[in-house]
Amino acid sequence: xxxxxxxxxxxxxxxxxxDLLESRRRTLSAVKAKAPDLRIYYPTTxxxxxxxxxxxxGLLPVSFDKLTAAALAADEGEKRSLAVNTGEHLLIxxxxxxxxxxxxxEGVRALEDDLILPEHPYAYDExxxxxxxxxxxxxxxxxxxxxxxxxxLNFLKQIRALSQTLKQRYYCDLKPxxxxxxxxxxxxxxxxxxxxxxxxxxxxxxxxMEAAALISDKEAVLRDKAFHQARITPLADRAWRAYGVLRYxxxxxxxxxxxxxxxxxxxxxxxxxxxxxxxxxxxxxxxxDSRYLTExxxxxxxxxxxxxxxxxxxSGG
Amino acid sequence: MICEVCRQKxxxxxFKTVTEGQVATRAMCMDCAQNLQQDMHRVFLALGLxxxxxxxxxxxxxxxxxKPQATMPSYLCTHCGRPFDALDExxxxxxxxxxxxxxxxxxxxxxxxxxxxxxxxTEAARTKSDQHTELKYQLLEAVMKEDFEAAxxxxxxxxxxxNAGAAEGQP
Numbered sequence: 001x002x003x004x005x006x007x008x009x010x011x012x013x014x015x016x017x018x019d020l021l022e023s024r025r026r027t028l029s030a031v032k033a034k035a036p037d038l039r040i041y042y043p044t045t046x047x048x049x050x051x052x053x054x055x056x057x058g059l060l061p062v063s064f065d066k067l068t069a070a071a072l073a074a075d076e077g078e079k080r081s082l083a084v085n086t087g088e089h090l091l092i093x094x095x096x097x098x099x100x101x102x103x104x105x106e107g108v109r110a111l112e113d114d115l116i117l118p119e120h121p122y123a124y125d126e127x128x129x130x131x132x133x134x135x136x137x138x139x140x141x142x143x144x145x146x147x148x149x150x151x152x153l154n155f156l157k158q159i160r161a162l163s164q165t166l167k168q169r170y171y172c173d174l175k176p177x178x179x180x181x182x183x184x185x186x187x188x189x190x191x192x193x194x195x196x197x198x199x200x201x202x203x204x205x206x207x208x209m210e211a212a213a214l215i216s217d218k219e220a221v222l223r224d225k226a227f228h229q230a231r232i233t234p235l236a237d238r239a240w241r242a243y244g245v246l247r248y249x250x251x252x253x254x255x256x257x258x259x260x261x262x263x264x265x266x267x268x269x270x271x272x273x274x275x276x277x278x279x280x281x282x283x284x285x286x287x288x289d290s291r292y293l294t295e296x297x298x299x300x301x302x303x304x305x306x307x308x309x310x311x312x313x314x315s316g317g
Numbered sequence: 318m319i320c321e322v323c324r325q326k327x328x329x330x331x332f333k334t335v336t337e338g339q340v341a342t343r344a345m346c347m348d349c350a351q352n353l354q355q356d357m358h359r360v361f362l363a364l365g366l367x368x369x370x371x372x373x374x375x376x377x378x379x380x381x382x383x384k385p386q387a388t389m390p391s392y393l394c395t396h397c398g399r400p401f402d403a404l405d406e407x408x409x410x411x412x413x414x415x416x417x418x419x420x421x422x423x424x425x426x427x428x429x430x431x432x433x434x435x436x437x438x439t440e441a442a443r444t445k446s447d448q449h450t451e452l453k454y455q456l457l458e459a460v461m462k463e464d465f466e467a468a469x470x471x472x473x474x475x476x477x478x479x480n481a482g483a484a485e486g487q488p
Contacts, residue, residue, distance in 0.1 A: 136405070
């Protein structure tokens with residue numbers, strides 16, 4: 001993700017209405033001219049289905065409906081997107097599931113190059129770099145992140161201590177993803193660089209990858225100790241129970257599903273549950289409601305449709 | 318119309334500011350308007366001006382002396398009028414010119430973070446941090462294996478390490 005603001009306009013969220021509308025006009029005119037494959041969404045005309053899908057993918061803030069001068073431009077599949085006036089004037093994003101952060105960083109730079117308006121430069125200062133509405137975020141404006149599944153570190157309450165180490169050594173932060181009523185049932189976390197001041201893209205990517213390697217190693221060590229070295233393996237039982245419930249359940253709320261998916265995936269990683277990692281990663285997509293809403297379900301029937309698809313994926317009864 | 322500051326409540330107050338002859342208008346809700354008014358009131362008192370904007374040096378300076386807590390904000394952007402007292406993750410800039418208002422402190426904050434990242438921990442601190450983390454994992458392993466005697470020894474070693482770190486003033 002790249003953060004950008006226009007030099008001559010006031011920043012979000014203190015913007016004047018006129019500046020907000022001008023920011024949106026400029027950006028969307030560039031999008032229509034240079035990236036016509038991007039579909040544009042406005043808060044006032046956004047359908048419930050699109051809202052659910054885009055929020056599940058983390059492309060829209062929760063307050064998007066109230067940001068009357070905001071907009072979102074995204075391609076099919078939402079791998080490239082551009083959020084307008086949702087904090088910064090522009091948030092340019094690229095995403096995929098390959099984990100190739102350097103390629104994603106180059107992709108977001110390429111999208112920025114396509115959308116640059118020479119007559120309307122971005123807010124930039126020789127000393128601080130590209131300016132943000134949050135001064136501590138000034139710099140190159142690049143934010144690189146990975147989603148990580150950390151059930152062992154979460155279970156053993158090691159996330160906080162690990163976060164301090166990541167901050168000191170790699171200047172990265174580790175935030176919980178997908179909180180449901182204050183809980184993190186899926187043990188999913190987003191690892192990303194905390195700032196971009198005076199840092200090159202390659203350095204940012206390298207440090208995030210090193211931090212990810214450190215976290216993965218620690219998670220693997222704990223998993224190995226829990227599943228293969230301990231005399232009692234309650235976690236193995238939890239993994240099998242989760243697998244069993246998912247194979248035969250008739251109703252699964254998002255929170256239920258994430259919790260069970262997390263335990264089942266842990267078992268798959270430990271080599272206990274007979275599922276491939278690719279399969280469990282793919283099954284994460286079954287957690288959101290938007291895919292079922294697209295198929296004609298409503299909110300009340302989504303848990304039942306989810307259970308149906310999970311049973312089908314696991315070939316349960 | 319929504320408040321331009323909080324973007325949540327309805328705007329029912331119009332603020333007009335004049336900066337170098339240019340008039341800027343902002344629409345705000347009552348709460349945000351009161352917050353801004355308090356900020357501007359502090360500026361006026363520090364400058365010896367009345368709330369109405371009329372200069373009453375003797376009376377206002379006396380009042381300012383009686384109320385030492387009414388201080389000028391640390392920074393004030395002359396372009397958008399935004400005052401700043403602190404510089405942290407919650408601080409929000411109103412425009413590109415706000416960076417000029419807080420240039421020195423912001424450079425200090427950003428370079429301090431960059432410096433701590435570049436220099437990293439000292440070798441001794443890193444070794445101690447690694448040792449601490451390793452002991453914690455060994456403790457977890459011992460607990461999972463139900464080797465509580467070993468776990469107790471590890472717990473004591475971790476406590477000793479924490480006490481030694483506290484004595485040296487480390488976090």
